[in-house]
């Protein structure tokens with residue numbers, strides 16, 4: 001079960017109670033595909049879905065035929081797999097679902113081959129325009145163009161760069177990498193924009209390019225954590241948190257799994273927070289070592305330690321005030337009891353938010369997440385990891401590259417999309433981010449994506465112009481989809497210390513933050529920032545980043561975090 005998001009039952013009408021039923025559904029889907037292909041009317045349902053928009057918006061039309069052909073074949077094949085995935089909430093195990101998905105894809109590819117297009121999927125990318133003019137593929141192209149055109153229908157603001165938006169699937173991204181000069185990512189364009197206008201703008205705005213590798217290292221080969229494996233909940237609610245599992249009347253196997261999950265997560269958290277633990281707990285232990293009683297000197301040393309651990313002056317003074325009162329009230333003498341007070345109070349700060357830490361998806365339409373943060377904090381990486389989590393749990397994900405400010409960011413998002421199997425909508429660098437978002441939402445709604453994640457440019461939070469642009473993006477989202485974004489997630493770099501709190505405040509003022517993702521906890525010797533941000537902002541931490549790999553985004557669990565933070569195993 002998943003503890004990190006709660007999904008309402010918008011797909012329950014498709015419910016199938018057993019794997020057998022699921023297989024039947026899958027077979028039906030395949031059959032429909034076969035019929036549609038044989039009729040030459042490929043994917044009629046989508047066609048008709050978008051017909052009402054047909055006359056509007058030719059904006060996407062400039063995408064090359066080559067790219068569109070790739071979309072036509074590859075998109076649709078996977079679309080059918082997606083349809084199948086929409087029933088996965090009712091599948092008993094992920095394994096069964098994967099098997100079904102593989103079967104579906106296999107069957108569809110066979111159909112394509114029967115129609116005379118015998119190239120394997122990879123070589124479909126290389127079909128040229130002439131090849132596609134024959135047979136059903138040309139029809140598919142038309143249909144796909146309609147879809148793409150419809151998706152770009154109304155553009156809120158004219159694209160300043162006049163660039164054509166391009167919609168990419170994961171497979172297309174792969175194709176782009178093979179053919180860097182395709183319409184999707186033009187290497188020279190990227191280079192020029194990087195060194196030219198965008199660089200100037202960056203300088204003007206006072207933003208320095210972050211010195212990082214953009215997380216483009218090969219994906220982690222780790223198995224997904226047990227808490228990320230989707231298992232059907234008879235009640236339909238998802239919960240991976242150990243506490244929730246204990247409450248459930250589920251069979252003992254699921255309890256075993258929960259226990260294993262807890263152990264793994266806890267161990268990994270400790271491992272990844274090594275530096276934090278070594279620093280904070282190690283020093284804390286040293287402080288208390290040999291102390292026989294609580295005295296003024298101990299409080300003074302504690303104050304210094306807490307402030308240097310990024311707890312911040314305000315939070316530290318508040319904590320020590322509470323501790324002093326408690327020590328006095330309960331007449332405590334044992335230094336270890338003071339340590340427990342500190343630990344409990346840090347947990348209280350972290351749990352200060354009244355909102356639940358889990359994400360709640362809307363009943364209707366895509367779940368829209370707008371991701372913000374200053375440059376280099378790990379926004380794009382977090383988006384990639386988050387998309388992987390959603391995809392693993394059976395949701396379809398669209399990534400919108402609204403960070404048009406930094407050219408490499410678009411490419412970086414595409415690579416993540418490719419890696420995790422999410423589609424990406426993007427335009428050329430320099431395009432108006434608001435219109436990219438508008439188009440992305442249009443496309444995402446038309447294609448019934450479950451989740452749309454919007455990557456925004458790294459904003460220096462003190463830059464008024466850039467914050468204004470962010471506000472505009474938020475307005476555009478709300479206009480296009482009233483009630484959205486359903487989540488505005490601020491990504492904070494744990495290594496930035498106290499600056500994180502001022503970033504959070506300014507972003508909150510501008511766009512209203514609803515959740516936090518704290519990255520690079522593996523790279524800091526201080527963990528206090530979480531307590532400080534939570535106490536100051538009362539916004540829940542949803543995820544923590546504890547590495548650069550795909551599986552290094554963890555659901556945030558306050559108790560687990562504090563346990564790991566205070567876990568002493570080293571001899572002082």
Ligand SMILES: Nc1nc2c(ncn2[C@@H]2O[C@H](COP(=O)(O)OP(=O)(O)OP(=O)(O)O)[C@@H](O)[C@H]2O)c(=O)[nH]1
Nearest residue numbers: 212214215375376377378379380381458520545547
């Ligand atoms: N160690 C570690 N590195 C991370 C983590 N999250 C992101 N990174 C790295 O941080 C660097 C910056 O990440 P990006 O995702 O490009 O950051 P961004 O906020 O999108 O940056 P801009 O696009 O410049 O705004 C990359 O090298 C990432 O691999 C994490 O949790 N731990």
